[in-house]
Amino acid sequence: MGSEVDPITLSVIMSRFNAIVTEMTRVVEKSAWTTILALAHDYSCAIYDAVPRQVSMHEALPIMTSAMHFVVGEIADAFEGDVHDGDVFLCNDPYSGNTHVGDYVTAAPVFADGKLVFWSVTSAHQMDTGAFVPSSVAPSALNVYQEGITIPPTRLVERGTMRDDLLRLLLSNLRYAELIEGDLRALTGSIEKGRQRLRELCDEYGTEVVLAYVEEMISYSSRRAAQEFLSMPDGRYTAEGWVDSDGLDAEHIPVKVAVTIDGDRAHVDYTGSGPQARGGTNGSFATSQAAARVPFLHYIASDIPHNHGVLSHIDVFAPEGTICNARFPASTSVGTTVPSDLMQEVVSRALVAAMPDRVPAGGVRCGWNQTISGKGADGASEWGFMLFNGTGGGPAAKGADGWPHWVTASAAAGEKILPIEQLELLFPVRIERCEIEPESMGFGQWLGGPGIRCVVRPLVDERMYVVSHGDGAANPPHGAMGGTPGCGGGQYVHDLPTGARRFISVNGVFTVDCRSELYVGVSTGGGGWGQPYERAADQVRRDVRDGVVSRHAAAEVFGVILTDDEDPVVDIEATTVKRDELRRTPGPVVSPTHANASTWLGENMREGDEYFLNPRL
Numbered sequence: 001m002g003s004e005v006d007p008i009t010l011s012v013i014m015s016r017f018n019a020i021v022t023e024m025t026r027v028v029e030k031s032a033w034t035t036i037l038a039l040a041h042d043y044s045c046a047i048y049d050a051v052p053r054q055v056s057m058h059e060a061l062p063i064m065t066s067a068m069h070f071v072v073g074e075i076a077d078a079f080e081g082d083v084h085d086g087d088v089f090l091c092n093d094p095y096s097g098n099t100h101v102g103d104y105v106t107a108a109p110v111f112a113d114g115k116l117v118f119w120s121v122t123s124a125h126q127m128d129t130g131a132f133v134p135s136s137v138a139p140s141a142l143n144v145y146q147e148g149i150t151i152p153p154t155r156l157v158e159r160g161t162m163r164d165d166l167l168r169l170l171l172s173n174l175r176y177a178e179l180i181e182g183d184l185r186a187l188t189g190s191i192e193k194g195r196q197r198l199r200e201l202c203d204e205y206g207t208e209v210v211l212a213y214v215e216e217m218i219s220y221s222s223r224r225a226a227q228e229f230l231s232m233p234d235g236r237y238t239a240e241g242w243v244d245s246d247g248l249d250a251e252h253i254p255v256k257v258a259v260t261i262d263g264d265r266a267h268v269d270y271t272g273s274g275p276q277a278r279g280g281t282n283g284s285f286a287t288s289q290a291a292a293r294v295p296f297l298h299y300i301a302s303d304i305p306h307n308h309g310v311l312s313h314i315d316v317f318a319p320e321g322t323i324c325n326a327r328f329p330a331s332t333s334v335g336t337t338v339p340s341d342l343m344q345e346v347v348s349r350a351l352v353a354a355m356p357d358r359v360p361a362g363g364v365r366c367g368w369n370q371t372i373s374g375k376g377a378d379g380a381s382e383w384g385f386m387l388f389n390g391t392g393g394g395p396a397a398k399g400a401d402g403w404p405h406w407v408t409a410s411a412a413a414g415e416k417i418l419p420i421e422q423l424e425l426l427f428p429v430r431i432e433r434c435e436i437e438p439e440s441m442g443f444g445q446w447l448g449g450p451g452i453r454c455v456v457r458p459l460v461d462e463r464m465y466v467v468s469h470g471d472g473a474a475n476p477p478h479g480a481m482g483g484t485p486g487c488g489g490g491q492y493v494h495d496l497p498t499g500a501r502r503f504i505s506v507n508g509v510f511t512v513d514c515r516s517e518l519y520v521g522v523s524t525g526g527g528g529w530g531q532p533y534e535r536a537a538d539q540v541r542r543d544v545r546d547g548v549v550s551r552h553a554a555a556e557v558f559g560v561i562l563t564d565d566e567d568p569v570v571d572i573e574a575t576t577v578k579r580d581e582l583r584r585t586p587g588p589v590v591s592p593t594h595a596n597a598s599t600w601l602g603e604n605m606r607e608g609d610e611y612f613l614n615p616r617l
Contacts, residue, residue, distance in 0.1 A: 005216050013205065013213045014305065017056035020197040021045050024122060025059050027190040033182030034127045035426065036386045041416045043124035045190060047198070048072050050116045053308035055214055062297060063099065063336050063410035064123045066311060067290035070097030071105050071153075072119050078153035085111045086160035088188050091153045092129070094144065094284035095328050100335040101129050101147040102136035104184070106156070108191040112202035117211060120194030122187045126180060127371075127384065130173040131333070133617075134384055135371035135467035139247030139338070139507035140616050141280040141331035149173040157188060175382060221309030226264035228300040229313055232355060236260045239349035241342045242475040242595040243323065247279025247334065247507045248614055252475065252595035253323055255339055257346040261354075268292035268347060270318040270325075279614075280333030281471070281507070282326035283343065287335045288318035291343035294410070299351075299358040318343075334507075337366035338471045341409040345478065348395075352480045353589045357398055361448060361527030362477030364392030366408040366470040368454075368491055368506065368521040374461040374514075376428065383427055387456070389417045389434050392472075392523030393441050393449025396483060402449030402526035404436060428460040437489075437522050438547055442476075443557050444483030444528025445535045450548065451489055451523040456512075458519075463511040466519060470506040476524050476598045482587035483528030484557070488598025491521040492609075503601065503611045510615050522600070533559040533582040537570045544568060 024045035032038040044060035052072040057065040074097040075089045089107045094100050103123050110118035129136040129148030141147050149170065156163060167184070171177040202210050236258060243253040256272035270292075276282050283291065293314045297306055304310060318325035323339050326332055345362045352359040368391060373384030394406035394413060407415040420431045432455040440451030458464035468491065476488035492503040493510065495517050504510055512519045540560040543549040545567055554560045559579035562568035605611065 005213070010213055010216055010220070013210065014217055016201055017047060018058050020194055021047060021056050021058040023197065024120070024190045024194045027193050028122060028124065028186050031186040031189055033179045033186070035418055036127050037124055037183055037186065039416065039418045039422065040386065040388045041414065043122060044068070045122045045194070047194065048119040048121060049214055050118065052076065052119055053218060054311065055118070055217065055307055057306060059414065061411045061414045062294040063287060063290050063340055064103065066293045067099065067286040068105065068121060068123055069308070070286050070289065072107055072121055073097060075107055075153040079155070083109050083116060084159050085109070086157065087155060088157035088191065089153055090151055090156040093150050093152045094286070094332040094335065096152050097286055099284055099286050100332045101144065101150055102126055102333070103336065104187065106187040106191055108195045110195045110198045112199060112207040117202065117207060118198050120191040120198060122190045124183065124187055126183065127386065128175040128180065130175070133467050133509055134175055134373045134465060137369070137371065137469045138331070138333045138467065139280045139469045140509065140614060141333045142278065143329045143331050145329065147280070147331055147333045176384060217305060218307055218309040221305045221307050222312060224304045225300060225310040225313050229261065229264040229266060232261045234261050234263070235354065237350040237354055239346045241346045241349060243281060243339050243342055244471050244474045244506050245281070245614055246277030247281045250277065253277065255324060255342045255346055257343070257350055259347055259350045265313050265315065266296060267315045268317070270322065270343065273322045273324050275323065276321055276326040276330050277323050280331035281323070281338040282330050282332045283318070283324045283335045283339050284332040285325055287332070287340045288325045288343065289316050291340035291410070292316040292347065294412070295344050295347040298360065299355065334469045337369070337408050337410050338469070341365035341471060344409045349478055349590050356481050359480070360395035360397035361442060361444070361480035361483050361529045362485070363395035363402065363406045363409050363449070363526040364451070364477060364486070364524055365472035367392035367451065367472060367489060367523035368468065368470055370521070371467040372429065372456070373465045374428070374458065374463065377460045385423070385427055387418070388415055389420070389431070390452050390454030390521040390523050392451040392486070392489065393525035395477065395526040396442065396444055396446040396448045396529035398529060399446065401447045402441065404449045405452070406449055406526065428458065429464070430457040430459060431455070432457050432518065436548070439550060439553060440487045440489065440522065441525025442479040442484045442486050442528030443532045443553065444479060445530025445532065446528065448477065448486055448526030448528050451487060451525040454521045456519040458512055458514040461514055463513055464519070466510050466512060468504065468506065468508050472524055473506040473600070474596050474598050477527040479527040479587070479591045480529045481589060482531035484532070484587065485527050485592055485597065486524035488600040489522045489524040490600050490604060494518045494520055501609045503605055503609055504615060505613045508612065508615045509617050511617070531586055532557045533579045537575055541568055541570050
């Protein structure tokens, strides 16, 4: 640290940036109109300097913020020499540095002392994009045109005045136009609040002083990240995983990675991954860059600020034309989760043996995200929402069980479930069940976070329309260091009068009859970490007592023999014998090591049930 930099002032200014981003985040939360933003928190706020480099983010989704500087750079390049105070720019184009069409990026330039010094930015997932199905994530989209309206870098607000003609053009292409207009105005309010607070910061300390401390913030993160990388063992590490499907007819698409640790840098290379999908389950350039970097944010000390100083230590290569980095005009509609969740997971698969103290098992990969819609009791008014409540569990790691509600690796528990009472007040559905699914998680010395069973009953209209997307049902989250994988999970429509069930793959478009059917989704839990027979015997006893683990699994997997009491007691002598037996055949470093490893579907389908792969209406 240079002698001119005061560490107290550095800490204060760093906290001020975090406070500004937090206030931006609260503006969206308190003023957005749709549940996907106001309740589920599917958005991110961040500050970038003029370069642009990430300066600060808080309570954000890592798949957005770890690559958002690319789209800010595209906006700056597109309007070079024509950026003015009071402007707001909008972009959702995945081929202009953005993630996917569903994420609308709004960016406001911040001027101080007559020059551009910062960008105040919010990226938010929209309820609808005007796609050919009523959703902003369409796994069966054949190209970017089927995803809805694509917006390259565009000026939405000019010197403080909304371009109403452009806004009308955009909204005329969208379902739920009134709600999405409310969300757009929430986003512009958020970045305007960021612009206001950044100006106040520059006025208080002086622009040059603030910029000098920004350099030190980035340098501080870089120095600390360098020490973390230097503590990792040098070498080249490889792994492979599989995407369930392309959204159409291809299944078990490989994602391969080679991770090289060299001194204070990491290089992540996805060469050898499968060709780009025909459907919408492709990564964009931005999502590939973010997906490779996000795992390292979990491996390093949590108090290192996640700014450009950390991100700059990781180089990423994803060949164009692969599922990891599709070539225009391929659809990247589901790109923020599929394949990006798996792209993160294979990095952990590759590194867990080399760094077991740092690297977790696999977590849920976008388990059962559905866009649910229909018409109201009047037969005309449209309603819709994205259901996050049925998503699965996070990964176990050395020393900790996984979190029970992870949503997706790319959100890293940054999103929220919808409060059921509010959900039922706002929409004509009833949540019959939303509860932890026993034994859905991977077993280990530490358990993966459990999956969820969610049952939805539609209340009005002839049918409820469901657009489902995700991954990790056929190819579940992996277990690490002897831990077992998650269950994989599944979904089906249950016809109540006949008992018939239609099982549906993780991606699909289908209906639920409002007079006689229920939607049932069971999400996977995360992978377990460590040999199950090393889990504390009394903890296994409590797991059985609480209904999370069965007595059979306690005995056969964990080696813990219990009495038959409702609040069981450990039989210490029998447990010692059983655990000695289990130690003779320890579990593998990573499991599974082959495609289509989930057994959930076979265990849960019964005679007369049907299965549909990626159905389309």
